[in-house]
Each structure stands twice: as C-alpha cells, then as structure tokens.
Amino acid sequence: MTTLRRPHPAASRSTRRAACAALALTGLLATAACSGGSPPKQAGGAALTAEPAALSPSAPGSSAGSGAASGSASGSAGAVVPLTPDVANQLDTAIKQVLTQTSTPGVIVGITTPDGSYQRAFGQADKSAGTPMSPDLNMRIGSVTKTFTATGVLRLVDQGKVGLDDPVSKYVDGVPGGDKITIRQLAGMRSGLFPYTSDPDFVNALISDPNRVFTPDELLAYGYKHPANFPPGSKFQYSNSNYILLGKVIEKAGGEPVGQFLKDQVFSQAGLNGTVFPTDETFPDPHARGYTDQTPNGQTTDATDWNPSWAWSAGAVISNLTDLQNWSKSLATGSLLKQDTQSQQLKTQPTGDPGVGYGLGLFNNNGWIGHNGSLPGYETVAVYLPQSQATLVVLLNTDVPYRGSEPSSLFAKAITQIVSPKNVYSIPPVNTASPSATSSGSASPSPSLSPSGPGSGSGSASSPASPGAPGSPSGAPTTVNA
Helix, strand or coil: CCCCCEEECCCCHHHHCCCCCCEEECCCCCCCCCCCCCCCCCCCCCCCCCCCCCCCCCCCCCCCCCHHCCCCCCCCCCCCCCCCHHHHHHHHHHHHHHHHHCCCCCEEEEEEEEEEEEEEEEEECCCCCCCCCCCCCCEEEEHHHHHHHHHHHHHHHCCCCCCCCCHHHHHHCCCCCCCCEHHHHHHHHCCCCCCHHCCHHHHHHHHHCCCCCCHHHHHHHHHHHCCCCCCCCCCCCCHHHHHHHHHHHHHHHHHHCHHHHHHHHHCCCCCCCECCCEEEEECCCCCCCCCCCCCCCCCCCEEECCHHHHCCCHHHHEHHHHHHHHHHHHHHHCCCCHHHHHHHHHCECCCCCCCCCCCCCCEEEEEEEEEEEEEECCEEEEEEEEECCEEEEEEEEECCCCCCCCCHHHHHHHHHHHHHHCCCCCCCCCCCCCCCCHHHHCCECCCCCECCCCCCCCCCCCCCCEEECCCCCCCCCCCCCC
C-alpha cells in the first residue's frame, strides 16, 4: 500500500515523464511508456536453501495492525505455500518475466518462512561491466528508512522523552501550525503539511545538481512556502516533510545526530550490522549500480553516487537483504518496543488504496506489514506476513516505472500471487488521467525522487516513497520520490 513512494530524489524528467503522477511513499511512479532500454541479461543467483513443509495458517500474530477498522485487509485466512522445488521454479519464471517486461537491470529476492527460504538474484548489478546481481549487495532503500525513523521516535516514547500526542512545536520551532500538529499525525502521514519533494524549486535544484548537499531546514523550507493541504488529522497524504521533521524531533529529544541515534537505538538493537545512515554519497561495498530516468532530459543515467541528503530521515538509509529480512520481522512484531507502543504503531488508517492502510511508519498491504521505498536508481519492498511468519524482501537497481507502476510493486505482486495467493501485495498504478491527485503533493506511499511510500495520497502499500506530482507545462516535474 502505502506510500508508498518513499524518500527518493526525483530529478527533472522529460516532458512526458514530468506529466506523470509520481507517488511518494511506496514508490509508485507514473505513466505508461516511461521506462526504456532493452531487456537486461539474466544471471542466476543463489539456490533455494530449503524445501519447507506447508505452513500453518494459524501461525502466531494475526496481522496486528491490519487495521480492520480502517478498512485495510487483514488477510487472516491466508497462508504461505510450501517452498518446494516446483514453487521455486514458478518463482524463478515469474521474476524473470517481470525483469524482462520492465527492463529492470537486476533484482534480489528473499523469502523466509519458519521452514525454509528462497533466495535469488537475477540480472545485472552493473550494466556497463556486465557484473551479475548477487544477494549480498548493499542497496539504497528509500522510504523503508521511514520504518527506522518511526521506530526511533517510538523508542523515545517508551523512554518518556516524547509523547505521541505532543505538538511538534514542543520540539521543533518554525513549523507552520506546529502547535496543532502532533507527533502521531506526522508519523501517520496526516499532518497536512505540503511535501517538500513536490515543490518545483526543490525538484529543479536537485535535478540540476544531484550532488548538492541539502540541510533538513532547507528541505522543510521548500514545503513551508506552500499552505497546508488540509487540517491536521483530517486526511492521509504521503509527505516526506513529515519524516524530515521526525528526524529533527529525534535529534532534539534524543540528544544526538539522527544517524547516530538510529545506529545506537535501532540498527544495533535489532542486530542490523550492515545497515547505515549515510552522511554523504559514500556507498559501502559491495553495491549495485542504480539507474534512473529522473533527469532533465528523461534519459536513463547512473544515479549510484547521487548525494542522498535530500532524503535524510525520510529515505537515505542503505541496507542489504539479510538485514531487511531480520528487520521486517522485528518491525512487524515490535521487538524493540513496549507492547502498547507497538500496538499504536500497528493501528492503520485508510490511505485511499484498496487493501492498504498506514500506521506509524509502516503500512498493511493486504496482510503484509512493512514499507516500500524508491529513490533515483533503487527500489525496495520489505514486508512481513504475521499469520505465516513469512518475510518478503525485494531489492532492485532501478526506479524507472513501467506503465504507471513501480517495478518493485510488480515484482512483489507476482511473487505473492504464487507464495501467498490469499494475501497478494498490490499497489495500483498511478492514474495519469487525474493529475489533481498529485498536484497537491498527495502521493501514495512509495519512494521516488521523493522517498517513496504508500499509494496515492494514502501512503499506499504500493510504494513507501511517493512519486512526484505532475510536471509543469514546461515539463519540469513538481515532485520527487523518497
């Protein structure tokens, strides 16, 4: 669901791409015929690690946070099918089909269950060198960053240093209407604040100089130029501005830089040894090259070393398959939080995308709990299905959309149609016929030039970084994903 266009920088695109609606949370990007390039070669990855027995649909954790009251599907009747060799072959075929169809350079897929796992890498990590993708590569994860930021805030709640219903003005000065916007509303994408990644001046600044260093205050200033889109708490709208503010709340209440706080209070506590919050364009080796068409002329380029400061606490984190598999379960089960705090995080509200509800830094997409992310060059889906104790992680090195859909959403849908047919991950493509949906910066949960996040305006489960809004008549995009 969600957003699910997450924090990812969206550079100016060609006139056609600029007219596309980009969702900000889950990484849903817009428009048909936006992707290009010939299908990449396919390189096989690691083999199936086990032949698990069938999973019981009654496994612990009945989709807490599925938000039945909010209208998102709980998927309580579903189960993951046994990962037999035949199922592994079906997955191989389906993933290769999506890889070719979307012209995705490379993809890493990991599925874990109590009885076994499937781990594969297909395609290329570096198109120029022809280097095959492999499961051990580090990747930029866009709006999946929001899950760490939200958990950091909730750790402060458990420590008595932050209150979910405190006004943000208690911690951060200068927020328009900040005395009426709560920490809970920021985390749940219901503040009404205009997304800075939808501001044309920001997009032009980023696209013209992808290596520019932005400060959090500079980012927020782009959003503050615009009036609020709605009164706090009245609607859902994926906005990266919310999570830049939460990063500042962490620094104020936690007493240290947000990256250090997350390392100490979240990454280390969850045993995530390969997850980092970069302070510049540094990218730990080994990593895949990332490709985007968020450029001034719409041509696909290598965005691997673009500076992620524009996404900061909304989408700058780098991680890998192993860490995200562990984190998806930890996030959904609340291993780092008190029980009541975890319950608050899992309470979802409608996002506007069928079957997708958004909680505090996570979404429930037809039973799958987690987030997606998208930023120039990379997309991610990291989710957990509680009733089957199953984890799905998809990592790819492109954010070029295919017929209005984020490629990561297409991979996740194809995979879950096979492994969890009663709980199919789905984020609808961007509706390019109604640009008004994004003109206000309301994006679905998914990453893109803006850290991606949920789907249209609801933080849809389709992409935890939301795509940008339609471009101006001149073809300059008005939003970026994260």
